Amino acid sequence: MLSHKDNEYLCRVGPGTPMGALLRRYWTPITRSVDVPEPDGPPVRARLFGEDFVVFRDTSGAVGVLDELCMHRGASLALGRVEGCGIRCLYHGWKFGADGTIMETPNQPDPRFRERWRAPAYPVREVGGLIWVYLGPPDKQPELPRYSCMVERPEGEPRRPPIRVGYRHNWLQGLEGVVDSSHVGILHQSEVQEAKDGDYASVRIIQDKFPTADDAPALEVRDTDFGFHYAAIRQAETAGDERYVRVTAFILPFTVSIPPGTSMLIWVPIDDYHTVQYAVDDGVPLDEETERSFLRWLGLDQNILDPDGFFIAPGQDRAAMAEGRSFSGYQGLITQDAVVTTSMGPMYDRSTEHVVPADAAVLRMRRLLIKAARTVAAGGAPIGLDRYVSTEKISGASGVVHANSDWKDLVPGHVELTGGRP
Numbered sequence: 001m002l003s004h005k006d007n008e009y010l011c012r013v014g015p016g017t018p019m020g021a022l023l024r025r026y027w028t029p030i031t032r033s034v035d036v037p038e039p040d041g042p043p044v045r046a047r048l049f050g051e052d053f054v055v056f057r058d059t060s061g062a063v064g065v066l067d068e069l070c071m072h073r074g075a076s077l078a079l080g081r082v083e084g085c086g087i088r089c090l091y092h093g094w095k096f097g098a099d100g101t102i103m104e105t106p107n108q109p110d111p112r113f114r115e116r117w118r119a120p121a122y123p124v125r126e127v128g129g130l131i132w133v134y135l136g137p138p139d140k141q142p143e144l145p146r147y148s149c150m151v152e153r154p155e156g157e158p159r160r161p162p163i164r165v166g167y168r169h170n171w172l173q174g175l176e177g178v179v180d181s182s183h184v185g186i187l188h189q190s191e192v193q194e195a196k197d198g199d200y201a202s203v204r205i206i207q208d209k210f211p212t213a214d215d216a217p218a219l220e221v222r223d224t225d226f227g228f229h230y231a232a233i234r235q236a237e238t239a240g241d242e243r244y245v246r247v248t249a250f251i252l253p254f255t256v257s258i259p260p261g262t263s264m265l266i267w268v269p270i271d272d273y274h275t276v277q278y279a280v281d282d283g284v285p286l287d288e289e290t291e292r293s294f295l296r297w298l299g300l301d302q303n304i305l306d307p308d309g310f311f312i313a314p315g316q317d318r319a320a321m322a323e324g325r326s327f328s329g330y331q332g333l334i335t336q337d338a339v340v341t342t343s344m345g346p347m348y349d350r351s352t353e354h355v356v357p358a359d360a361a362v363l364r365m366r367r368l369l370i371k372a373a374r375t376v377a378a379g380g381a382p383i384g385l386d387r388y389v390s391t392e393k394i395s396g397a398s399g400v401v402h403a404n405s406d407w408k409d410l411v412p413g414h415v416e417l418t419g420g421r422p
């Protein structure tokens with residue numbers, strides 16, 4: 001349980017909020033490369049932490065992120081023309097470079113105006129099929145994380161774009177769902193069974209064989225330099241002394257490397273009531289058949305996204321539930337997670353919940369986020385930015401280990417903090 005006050009503290013991300021200030025200290029995906037594909041193509045409107053931006057790819061291929069509303073008199077630059085290494089506002093034709101330089105002011109020939117000002121522009125990087133932006137104080141800009149599962153594709157070879165799903169609810173609801181191992185064998189049991197029964201190639205990207213029938217894992221959380229690792233430890237199907245362990249890495253502020261560690265899920269707050277999840281991996285294209293069954297396993301073969309890419313719930317198949325064909329009546333992992341987190345409302349008030357030891361990782365995550373936001377509010381550097389972190393080594397993992405061995409061995413990037421964090 002969380003007090004109503006702490007719930008608000010965690011959930012609200014707009015300008016001037018403590019959580020908003022924390023989130024702005026990290027690099028954040030604003031959209032996917034595939035959504036702004038061509039130089040001089042149409043610009044894209046993007047919302048992040050309750051603020052509006054325009055994203056465009058200029059003639060040279062460089063991506064710019066500017067405030068959406070033109071600095072002259074506020075027309076949306078998302079209506080603008082991308083041309084000649086800049087974006088031109090339709091209203092009076094002011095033209096801006098990706099770095100915010102004012103290139104032209106056709107209604108004001110005197111250059112002193114454009115030389116004096118600069119459009120609000122933000123540092124941008126393109127890695128892992130995502131466009132990352134930094135919105136924090138310029139003197140605090142950190143290194144871009146280099147997660148190994150997001151290695152670049154060889155020059156000229158195609159990349160399977162990251163999966164993008166929008167949700168009409170607060171970011172924390174989504175993020176909590178992916179540090180919550182104890183729901184996997186319950187909510188997703190039909191898909192887990194399918195993974196066990198075969199068709200393994202199509203699902204191995206985000207899931208292994210789940211060799212256990214144990215639905216009540218013991219949870220161990222250990223703080224690391226980037227956040228924490230937590231292990232969900234289950235009795236393995238194999239022998240008495242073996243444990244099936246799923247280790248998940250939570251990387252502040254909103255990234256999770258789920259077992260088996262080949263992909264990462266990033267939960268980006270769009271505003272207090274909208275969230276976008278990106279699922280990113282090495283981007284290696286799948287053959288047609290594998291791609292199809294992978295999308296079906298996730299539920300993305302159905303019409304579950306509206307034209308803006310936000311989740312809309314399909315009907316619940318009560319007949320399939322009654323006949324034992326489906327536990328949840330929904331098909332696919334993303335559909336199941338999304339109906340559950342959406343059912344909690346636009347911003348769940350955690351002051352009415354009843355948590356148990358199986359929720360330990362969720363509770364630890366909230367604690368670390370609150371602590372990090374307080375650190376930033378007090379002028380300090382938050383978790384993950386307060387010391388050097390080898391981001392390329394961070395990964396979740398899964399495996400069957402002997403009861404006496406340490407699950408830490410499954411995750412070589414585990415840098416434990418002596419004594420943990422207070």
Ligand code: FES
Nearest residue numbers: 070072073089092
């Ligand atoms: S409002 Fe954009 S140029 Fe005037």
Ligand SMILES: [Fe+2]
Nearest residue numbers: 177184188337
């Ligand atoms: Fe799930």
